Amino acid sequence: MLDVIRVSCAAFLLAGTAMCAPCEAGEGARQGAHEFSAKVTKTVEMDYLLYLPPEYGETDEDVPLMLFLHGMGERGDDLEKVKKHGPPKLIDAGKDFPFIVVSPQCPRWSWWPTEVKALDALLDKICEEYRVDEGRVYLTGLSMGGYGTWALAEHSPDRFAAIAPICGGHPEPEKLKKIAHLPVWAFHGAQDPVVPVEQSKKIIEVLEEAGGDPKLTIYPDAAHDSWTKTYENPDLYDWLLQHRRASGLESSENDTD
Numbered sequence: 001m002l003d004v005i006r007v008s009c010a011a012f013l014l015a016g017t018a019m020c021a022p023c024e025a026g027e028g029a030r031q032g033a034h035e036f037s038a039k040v041t042k043t044v045e046m047d048y049l050l051y052l053p054p055e056y057g058e059t060d061e062d063v064p065l066m067l068f069l070h071g072m073g074e075r076g077d078d079l080e081k082v083k084k085h086g087p088p089k090l091i092d093a094g095k096d097f098p099f100i101v102v103s104p105q106c107p108r109w110s111w112w113p114t115e116v117k118a119l120d121a122l123l124d125k126i127c128e129e130y131r132v133d134e135g136r137v138y139l140t141g142l143s144m145g146g147y148g149t150w151a152l153a154e155h156s157p158d159r160f161a162a163i164a165p166i167c168g169g170h171p172e173p174e175k176l177k178k179i180a181h182l183p184v185w186a187f188h189g190a191q192d193p194v195v196p197v198e199q200s201k202k203i204i205e206v207l208e209e210a211g212g213d214p215k216l217t218i219y220p221d222a223a224h225d226s227w228t229k230t231y232e233n234p235d236l237y238d239w240l241l242q243h244r245r246a247s248g249l250e251s252s253e254n255d256t257d
Contacts, residue, residue: 044118047079048104050126051091056100062133064241066099067123069141069148075106086142086231098241099138102126112141112148116155119148123159138240140164142227143195150203153179162243164236166227167192169199173206180212183243187230189222 056063068088074081083092088103104122106112112119127134139160141149146168153163154175162183170176184207188200200216207214219226230236 042117044115044121046104046107046115046118046122047077048102048122049079049082049088051087051097051099051101051103052130053098053100054096056131060131062131064099064136064138065123065126065132066097066101066138066140066240067119067152068101068103069112069119069139069145069152070103070106071141071143071145072111075110076108077105079105081105085227086140086145090231097237099237100126100130100132106144106148111144113151115148116152119152120156120159135244136161136241137245138162138164138243140166140236140240141168142166143168143224146195150176153182157182158245161245162240164230164240165200166230167195167200167224169195170203173203176203176206177210180207180210182212184212184214185236185239186214186216187226188216188218189224189226190218190220191223192226194224 053063066087068086070082070085070088074084082088082103082105086103087097087101091097091101102122104119106115123137126132127137137160139149139152140163141147143166146165147170148168149163149165150168150170153160154170157179160182162185163179164185164187166187167189168186184204186200186204188195188197190197197218200218204214204216217230219229222229
C-alpha cells in the first residue's frame, strides 16, 4: 500500500501542579523574595506527511521507519512545501522506499531544535498506530533539519538505530558525546556559505574523541545544497538499513531537559 496523507497530532508532555512558597522579607521591606515551581501541561500540534511502503499491510511484519526533517524554507502550514526536497520529493515523483517515511512540518516561527519533544511525541504516536520496527527507526534532515537531527538525537540518544544529518550543526558540539554510540553518516558541501562545513567537522571530531566511529562525506564542489546528491544515492538507505538499535527504547520520561 502506498499512501501520502496529511494529519495532525496532539500530545501531552508534562502535567502537574504549581507550588508557590513565600520567603520571609526583611523588617520594613516592601518586596519579599519568593520561590515558584510548577510542571506545565503542554499540547503540541504538527502536520506531517506519511508514506507507507507498497508491501505494508501484506504481512504482519514490522517495518522500519525514517523520520525526515526539512529545511527552514519549508516551515509553515502548507504541506506541499515539505515535498520540495529530500525523500518527500522523491516519493512524490514515484520512488518507493522500504521504510515508513514520516515528514513533519515545522511551525512557521519555530525551528527543529526547539521542537524535539513534539517530534518525540509524534514518533510515539506513529509507533502506536502503525507496525513499526522500533529497533530500526532512522533520522535524517537537511539544513535546519540537519540541526534538528543532531538535536533530536541528543534529546533521545537511545531511540534511533542510525542518523544522517545533512549540512547541519550544533551550538554546543560537546553535548553530542552522549550519542557517540550511535551510527552517524553526516554530509556537507565544502563550499557551503550558509552552514560552514566546519560545523560538521567539529561534531565528527567530538564523536571520535568520545569513542564513536562516525562517517563524514564532504562534497568538494557543493555549496549549501548537499542534500540532492545525498538523497538520490541508494547507498544512504542501504547503510541505514544495516543498523539496528541494540537496546530497548528509553522512555522520553527519562530525559532531564
